[in-house]
Amino acid sequence: MYLKIIIVGIVSLLWLSACSNGERNVASDLNSENDAVENQETNTDNDAVENQETKAENDTVENKEQETNDNNGAVENQETAPNDESKVLYKENSFTSKQYTKGNINVSYPQLAHEDSGKANKMNSVITKDASYYFEKDYYEGYTGEIKYHIPFVNDEFVSITYEGLLTSPINSYPINLTYSTLVNMETGEKIRLNDLVNLDDAFVKAFKQGEIVTDQSSEYKQEIKKYIAGLDNQDLLKKFLEADKMNFPEVFVYVTEDSIVVTIAVVHALGDFISVQISKDNVSLK
Numbered sequence: 600m601y602l603k604i605i606i607v608g609i610v611s612l613l614w615l616s617a618c619s620n621g622e623r624n625v626a627s628d629l630n631s632e633n634d635a636v637e638n639q640e641t642n643t644d645n646d647a648v649e650n651q652e653t654k655a656e657n658d659t660v661e662n663k664e665q666e667t668n669d670n671n672g673a674v675e676n677q678e679t680a681p682n683d684e685s686k687v688l689y690k691e692n693s694f695t696s697k698q699y700t701k702g703n704i705n706v707s708y709p710q711l712a713h714e715d716s717g718k719a720n721k722m723n724s725v726i727t728k729d730a731s732y733y734f735e736k737d738y739y740e741g742y743t744g745e746i747k748y749h750i751p752f753v754n755d756e757f758v759s760i761t762y763e764g765l766l767t768s769p770i771n772s773y774p775i776n777l778t779y780s781t782l783v784n785m786e787t788g789e790k791i792r793l794n795d796l797v798n799l800d801d802a803f804v805k806a807f808k809q810g811e812i813v814t815d816q817s818s819e820y821k822q823e824i825k826k827y828i829a830g831l832d833n834q835d836l837l838k839k840f841l842e843a844d845k846m847n848f849p850e851v852f853v854y855v856t857e858d859s860i861v862v863t864i865a866v867v868h869a870l871g872d873f874i875s876v877q878i879s880k881d882n883v884s885l886k
Contacts, residue, residue, distance in 0.1 A: 689758065689785055691750045699731045703743035706730050709750060709760060721788030722758075729781040729790070730762060732846040739777075742766045746777065752856050757791070758783050759854040776872040778863055780854040782844070792844035793853040797860065798884040799840050804833045806882045807840075807862055813875040824874050827866070839864065 694709035708730035710723045730748070733739060746764035753759065760781045767774040782791040797803060808828055812821045843851035843862070852863045860883060863875045 689753050689755055691753055693753070694750065694758075696748075697727075699727075699734070701731075701734045702741070704734050704739065704746070704766075705744075706734065706746040706762070706764075708748050708762070709758075718786075718788040722783050722785070725783055725788065725790050726760065726781060729779070729846060733777075733779075733849070738849075739766055739768075741770070742768050744774075744777075751854055751861075754785070756785055757855060758785055759856075761854050773868065775868065778852070778873050778875075779846075779849065780844075780852040780863065782854060790844070793840055793851070793860075793862070794843065795886065796853070796855075797886060799837060800884075801833065801837070803840065803883055804836050806878050807836065807876055809882075810862075810876040810878040813861060813877050824870065827870060828874075828876070 689711075693711060693713075695712040696707050697710050699706040699708060708726055710726065711719045730746075744764050744766035746762050749761050749763070751759050751761060760783075761778065762780065763776070763778045765774050766777050782796070783789070784791050793799070808831075812824050814821060814824070839851045840862075842848045843853055850865050854861050854863075856877075858881075859877045859879050861875050861877050863873050866872065866874050
């Protein structure tokens, strides 16, 4: 009896010991899991902080690089700007209007303003001489009228000036249309003639005959002028073109626009005293 009691007691002690060890193991496992979770959370937090710090550093570097690029761009723009402004472009308002008067004839003509140099003085002298030439030479002595100028084209290379007006005479019963022009080299101040501008040959004569008539009159008038031009002898035209822009040969003058050359030739009064033909620069051989 006592033996059974002793055996039961030993077994109970062993069972209690086992239970105690199990609880300790469970607790240990729980602690390990908690530690693992805490470590994981800590690592996650640390990674997040590191990522934020890294991103902030990268953003700072990118911002600095952007500022550097912006500064470099600003410097480049500042360095480039003076080059754009350094080239002086002549425009129509670079000229001022002057007046020439003789008898009952008034002629307005341009002069390069706000520039006092040998080149400018030479150019202004050429313009003044051409503008007043016919009246200084008394081609139209006793006539009355007004001649006005127009600048159809000007850049750093050329200035093209046209003159046009209506003159009346006490002798003749009808007025005459007078037109002439001057083309000047802006770089040298010298006059340019048609022969200096293009190669004068049969191809140019052909381009002239195929050109556009410059007029605000009717289409019927245009057709009449085209027929008149088509009937002109090619060799006679070529000879006149070779003499063009000579003031003592008032038969042919030339002026230029952005994309064309306009040739003006004298004709009989019934056709208007002069006709102008516009030729595309693409259709001629420029020098």
